[in-house]
Amino acid sequence: MKLFDVYPLFDVNIVKGSGCHVWDDKGQEYLDLYGGHAVISIGHAHPHYVEAVSKQVATLGFYSNSVINKLQVELAERLGKASGYEDYQLFLINSGAEANENALKLASFYNGRTRVLSFEKAFHGRTSLAVEVTNNPKIIAPINDNGHVTYLPLNDLEAFRRELAKGDVCAVIIECIQGVGGIRMVTPEFMQGLRAACDEYDTVLICDEIQCGYGRSGKFFAHQHLGVRPDMITVAKGIANGLPMGGVLISPKFKPVYGQLGTTFGGNHLACAAALAVLDVIEQENLVENAARVGEFLIQGIKALNLPHVVDVRGEGLMIGIELDVPYKELRNHLLFEEHCFTGCSGTNVLRLLPPLSLTQEQAADFLQRLQRAAQATN
Structure with a gap:
């Protein structure tokens, strides 16, 4: 048997990581400005994280959600405090797509409606509802194309209000910084108008913080730059620094009903231990503040x-x-193979930087030198 070939792969086999660096099987070191697609939040192989995960897997890696798991309770309390959402409820699952699926499902249970508003160039996942709200017809299979979703231009408040006024919209789902869409920014005016309109029509506002959340933007959540509180917040990627985990932060206005939502692996002991270690490091090393400071240094430096x-x-x-x-292909390839530096990409012409939140200013300056050399070599 061989692997089902779904990704074009670089000819690099990464076998080791430490902080913001990784090594391949030939011993070559790389500066990681990609973070495994924004997943590595606190750095590769952080000692506190390794200790916490090792200790937990040696004790109890998994038991079902039919019994109390105090690690889940602790994680909900800690995440609420760290993010400013102590009054919200947490549902733990395994991935970002699952988080969006469950948020949309809960929204539909709440108001009984079926239509969703999403935005041009949005990406929310590859599973059933998540892919339907993703604005990419190439990955929406016929079985997923059910007519539930209307895509709107980003930051066009008038177009948004016209659709919402039809009265049949269940939910609005939005990335406050679009990742796959090319690091497209939502304006405060649009987001605040969107929040007000959702309140007016009792439409559920879901902020997809899977890539832009968990400290990456320099605040715990990207929507906190925009002055709103959503009804639900979806998280994944950096929450457990590489172990599969996702979650939905749910407003108190939603009341749980047994049987509506559920999961086998979600919130398991090992993943919770990893997520708690991530919060420890984020807080102890001031990584949200570091992301803001080093990110501004990088932006101005570029x-x-x-x-x-x-x-x-x-x-x-x-x-x-x-x-x-x-x-972007030539520049990205030159960065990878000549300058030994990982970056991401969006569309056909955007380089996307998603490094660990622990990136230092010295490492950022190192990247600027590599980027300059790569750009000059490919000009």
């Missing part, structure tokens, strides 16, 4: 380089997009 083909640099914290007027 702009100051005045590189050829760079037409825009945008983002918040350590979620940064470098838009080019040429395809």
Whole structure:
């Protein structure tokens, strides 16, 4: 048997990580400005994280959700305190797509409606409802194309209000910084107008913080830059620094009903131990503040380089997009294979930076030098 081939792969086999660096099986070191797609929040192989996960798996890795799991209770309390959502409820699952699926399902249970508003270039996952609210027809199978979703232009409040006024909208789902869409930013005016309109029509507002949340933007959640409180917040990626975990933070206005939601593996002991260790490190090492400070250093540093083909640099914290007027492929490949540096991408012409939140200013300066050399070599 061989693997089902769903990704184009770089010819690099990563076998070791430490902090913001990884190594391949030939011993080559790489600076990681990708974080395994925003998953590595506190750095690779952080000693406190390794100790917590090792201790938990040696004690109890898993038992079902039919019994009390005090680690889940502790995680809910700690996450509420860290994020400013102590009055919300937490439902734990295994991934970002699952988080969005369950948030949309809960919204529909709440108001009995079936239509959802999403936005152009949005990405919310590849499972049934999550892929239907993703604005990419190439990955929406016929069985998922059920007519539930209307896609709207980002930051167009009038277009949004016209759709909401039809009175049949169950929920609105939005990334406050679009990741796959190219690090596209939501304006405060749009987000605040969206919140007010959702209140007016009793429509559920879901903020997808799977990529832009958990400290990455320089605040715990990206929507906190915009002055709103959503009805539900979906999280995953950086929550457990590599162990599969997702969650939905749920407003008190939603009341749980036994049987509506459920999960086998979600919130298991091992994943909870990992997530608690992540919060320990975020708090002890001030990683949210670090993301804001080092991210601003990177954004201003990239702009100051005045590189050829760079037409825009945008983002918040350590979620940064470098838009080019040429395809990103040559520059990204040169960064990887000549400068030994991982970056991400969006669309055809945006380099996406999603490093661990522990990235230091010295490492950021190192990246700026590598980027400058790569840009000059590919010009």
